[in-house]
Amino acid sequence: MKKTFLYVPAVLLGIGIGGLGIVQVMAQRNAYTGGTNSTSYASPGWGMMQSFTGSNANSVQAMSKQQANTAMQNSLQDASVNKETNTITYSKQNVTIVFFAGPEEADGKFVVGGLVNPTIHLPKGAHVQFKIINMDSGMPHGIELTAANPPYSYMSMMQGGIYSGSFIPPLPEAQNDQYPVAASTFVVNQTGNFHYLCQVPGHAAKGMYGKMIVS
Numbered sequence: 001m002k003k004t005f006l007y008v009p010a011v012l013l014g015i016g017i018g019g020l021g022i023v024q025v026m027a028q029r030n031a032y033t034g035g036t037n038s039t040s041y042a043s044p045g046w047g048m049m050q051s052f053t054g055s056n057a058n059s060v061q062a063m064s065k066q067q068a069n070t071a072m073q074n075s076l077q078d079a080s081v082n083k084e085t086n087t088i089t090y091s092k093q094n095v096t097i098v099f100f101a102g103p104e105e106a107d108g109k110f111v112v113g114g115l116v117n118p119t120i121h122l123p124k125g126a127h128v129q130f131k132i133i134n135m136d137s138g139m140p141h142g143i144e145l146t147a148a149n150p151p152y153s154y155m156s157m158m159q160g161g162i163y164s165g166s167f168i169p170p171l172p173e174a175q176n177d178q179y180p181v182a183a184s185t186f187v188v189n190q191t192g193n194f195h196y197l198c199q200v201p202g203h204a205a206k207g208m209y210g211k212m213i214v215s
Contacts, residue, residue, distance in 0.1 A: 060171055062178040068133045071181075072098045072113065075131070081113045088113050089121040096129040099143060101171075101198065101208075102136030108208055110143075110196070117210035124191050124214055131183040134171040142170035144199045145186075145212060152197065156204035162194060163187070170200050188214045 063071070075098040080089040090097070097120065100111040109116050122128065132143045145166035148156070165186035172180050197209035 060180050060182045063133060063181050065177065065179065068098075068100070068135070068179050068181070071131065071133070072100065076113050079113065081115065083115065085119075086115050086117075087119045087121060088115065090126065091123060093123065093126050095122060095126050096131060099130065099132045099196075101132055101134045101141035101143070102139055104135070107136075108139075108203065108206055110198070110208060110210055112210075117207070119211040119213065120196070122188050122212065122214050124188060126188050126214075127185065128166075128188055129183050129185045130166065130168060130196075131181065132168050132171065133179050133181045134174055135179055137174045139173055139203075140170040140200055141198050141203070141208070142200060143168050143196055145194055145196050147192070147194055150195065150204075150209060152204040152209065154202050154205050156197060156199065156201075156209075163189075167199075170198075191215050 075096045076088075078090065078092050078095075080091070082088070097112060100106075102108060103111050105111070106116045112118050112120070130143055130145075132141070134141050145162055146156075147162045163186045165184050168182050168184050171182055174180065191214050194212045194214065195209050196212055197204040
């Protein structure tokens with residue numbers, strides 16, 4: 001997304017619900033100098049909201065673009081990608097889903113396996129790792145799995161979450177050809193139709209979300 005996005009509402013939100021949660025994102029971004037994938041720094045949590053969703057995300061690290069592409073390719077080895085229906089189907093019980101957030105070719109969207117905001121199919125009981133890589137040099141992005149259906153409001157992250165651990169707080173924007181990455185794991189122990197979305201205020205409302213079906 002472009003840097004013309006107004007941060008003031010997000011900052012106010014961070015102060016109101018998480019004690020400077022968004023301010024932490026901005027501070028991490030300003031301090032980040034673009035290390036290797038061994039460089040890590042504290043995940044920029046959203047304070048109180050993180051405890052609501054039960055996030056167990058690891059510390060944020062950094063990847064090169066080549067490393068990010070390799071991670072994406074490896075995650076798709078046991079997946080079926082259908083470009084015509086814009087769907088990705090995982091059939092095994094151990095699944096890693098890599099999300100590129102806000103890449104240049106899909107500004108303000110998620111990309112998985114070359115598909116923009118695909119519908120993702122998972123088997124009930126699967127152990128799932130969400131791995132989000134922020135490819136956007138102008139915006140922080142995170143991810144949350146929710147039972148709330150679109151359309152989403154500006155404050156979409158307050159519309160409900162599902163599965164303990166299916167939440168990763170917003171990552172700092174990419175800098176110096178290094179892309180922040182974090183992961184979190186959970187078990188899809190109930191069937192249904194859900195949605196993954198970016199919980200940064202306004203992002204889901206503008207289309208940064210996709211469907212996830214557990215069956």
